[in-house]
Amino acid sequence: MDSSQRVTLNVGGKIFMTTAASLQTLPNTRLGRLAKDSTKIQQPNMELFFDRNPKIMNSLLDFYRTGELHLPKNICGFTVERELKFWEIPVEIIHECCYKCFHDHKSNADITREIDTFLTNPYERKADIEKLSSWNKIWLMMERPNLCRASKMWSMVFFSVVFLSVLLCTLETSMTFREFHSRFYDYHHFNITQQVAETQMTFMNEYSASLPYPWLRNVQEAILVFFVLEFTTRLVTCPQKRHFLRQAKNWFDLLLIVHNGLSILLERVLLVGKVTYSSSEFNALLFFYALSVLRVMRIFYMAKNFDTMKILLLSTRASLKVFVMLAVCVLSLATMFGASVWMAELVSETFSFSSVLSGMWYAIITMTTVGYGDVVPVSVTGKLIGALCALCGVIVMALPIAVIASKFTTYHDNLLTREQLRKRITFSKTNLHFFARADEGEKKLPRTDKQYPPLGVETHRQGGHSNTTNHGVTVVSVHNKNKKSSCFKFGLYKQKLGRAGCKKNQVSESRTTLEDCRKDLELSDVSA
Known part of the structure; x- marks a missing residue:
């Protein structure tokens, strides 16, 4: 096929256009194989439809054009991973500037999953109790x-x-x-x-x-x-x-x-x-x-x-490598400074430290800023070594502790998010139960597919009344035998918006937006 031929892609209802040459730059991907082997692309005015998320498609087409994969930061990492898997593009190709954001999304999701696993109570559900x-x-x-x-x-x-x-x-x-x-x-x-x-x-x-x-x-x-x-x-x-x-x-x-x-x-x-x-x-x-x-x-x-104590244990377990690194650094510096201060005092003939072990004890107490004071250097050289030991201790102790604190903050923030989500789920279930019981006393209105077509089904003109589709939301105007507009059906919600019986002079024959329907309903309420 001609490499300069345009290719039209319909991804989730959104149209994207590119050339076959751009898609053929990556022949091992899904779009690359379609651009190379498909005969349907050669037909005029033909588009390829994919029922996928269109938000990431611009970034993918730029990847075919430039060879660099940059991703939007407002998309969940799991969504990105799922879409890249469908388009057969490796995750490792994500550019360095965007990989951190992608990794943060995945890391937060992994931490949330770990918290759920750690906090799961096998008898938490009422049915199990x-x-x-x-x-x-x-x-x-x-x-x-x-x-x-x-x-x-x-x-x-x-x-x-x-x-x-x-x-x-x-x-x-x-x-x-x-x-x-x-x-x-x-x-x-x-x-x-x-x-x-x-x-x-x-x-x-x-x-x-x-x-x-x-x-x-x-x-x-x-x-x-x-x-x-x-x-x-x-x-x-x-x-x-x-x-x-x-x-x-x-x-x-x-x-x-x-x-x-x-x-x-x-x-x-x-x-x-x-x-x-x-x-x-x-x-x-x-x-x-x-x-x-x-x-x-x-x-x-x-x-x-309690969940907070479990989060403390989780963050401690996740920081074990940092604790090991901290212990190794402290012992190494304690050995070096302990031997140095012992040698300095020995040369000065002050004999403040009886052995290297005594010098290591002094170095550990100094690095941890305790300053016990049972053994101290007396010579000028020993004091300089002690000052250098204190400075190194502040640096060595501060950096790992900051990492551990950041780890605990991350786990605690994810715990709060999890608790808020559980409260929202419980509140939603309560509302659904309330509305379900409220509908029991109401008279059931007949609902058929002819009156209320499902979401995504193409609608046609019937009886001179226009039905339109706007951005994946099917809008249907239904009229009764008395020529009164009784309601507007939105395929996304599948419920009536005007049960009050709007008059014909107050509501137009057809509407395409939800705002117009709300205005008509407000007019009918005022007239009533």
Whole structure:
């Protein structure tokens, strides 16, 4: 075929014209093969119709002409990818200036999909909840704090008990909330302060010779009973026992329950009845008290059920490479500056650092801007190295943290968009349900394809009345037997716009735009 012949393309109702020579520059694409092999293009006044999105077509034709693919920035990345796949053009050909925008669209969509997968609740739908038994619904209420009003109340109670447990764990270590027992005094097993009178004990002696107040111990036992009942209830009502036992969270809860029970056992049974106890028993008691700090982990496990905490975990997981890079950079610089400052102090014969490890400790504390001050350089060279270490630390620490913060912001923004979309969907469903119920009481009007042709069907002139098509919207003017224009049918919405019965002198015989119909309806309302 003649390479200068014009080719007419009808893409989604929009006409595009180019030459066969332009299309043949890329023979491996869909349009390139059509321009080379199709015999229909050679026919005069012939156009090729494609039921595709026309917004990207100008960019594609420019790609055939110039060899560079530039895309509009207001089109979704998935739409671009789908259209390029149809026209058989690789995504990698997109020019560098436009690829970032395309990648951002896809990246946001991928993040939204990841959030949906991570936040998906298998029992979120009402139909799935109704399949559960009454016992299983109790488990679901305890596991999902945002499920219903009862689950929200339960989560508040659980948080309050956990907070009270952590608070009591800290209060009982203070001597203000402990009472002395003289039968616990045993000065042969512990060091006594020598600078003062023998009656004054060190903190270890005071702590070992005292117990928390009885009301504190009673509340601790009540909290232990609460957690035992909570764990047992979740285990009994769980619909999948194997899945329950595979979760690390549940084993952690069991460990905390056993720990609290053993702490009370050591304090109440093993130690109270003894006149004295050894330092090994005291160290065991301190070890169990140290494990009490793990109670706060219950809050984090409970907070994982909230979307914001999950987004924090997602952004942290997505930034693992940045964390690894940060750790490698800090360790490398700490080794370099630690060895340098140790060598500088050694040459100056100040001996401020005992080894390279001491210098690395100083470098890490300096780079993180903590400035602990236990070891510091004294020589001028060591101080210069310390200043350079501080400057490098600010730069190395600031850049990865900015990337991590940007990651969290991106995930959080997509979470807010997801929540707004879900609210809109819920609101739309509510409106549809309302209008569906409102239409139940109305008289059903007959609707046939003859009266209301579907969208996209070509209309013809009937009875001297003109029907027109404008930009994919079919406009039909229907008249009744009394020569009154009763309504205008738009194929895009398929519903009546003028049920009031417009008079003939107020509405013209045919209209082509929705604005004219609205004006006629307003005139009829005024006359009524």
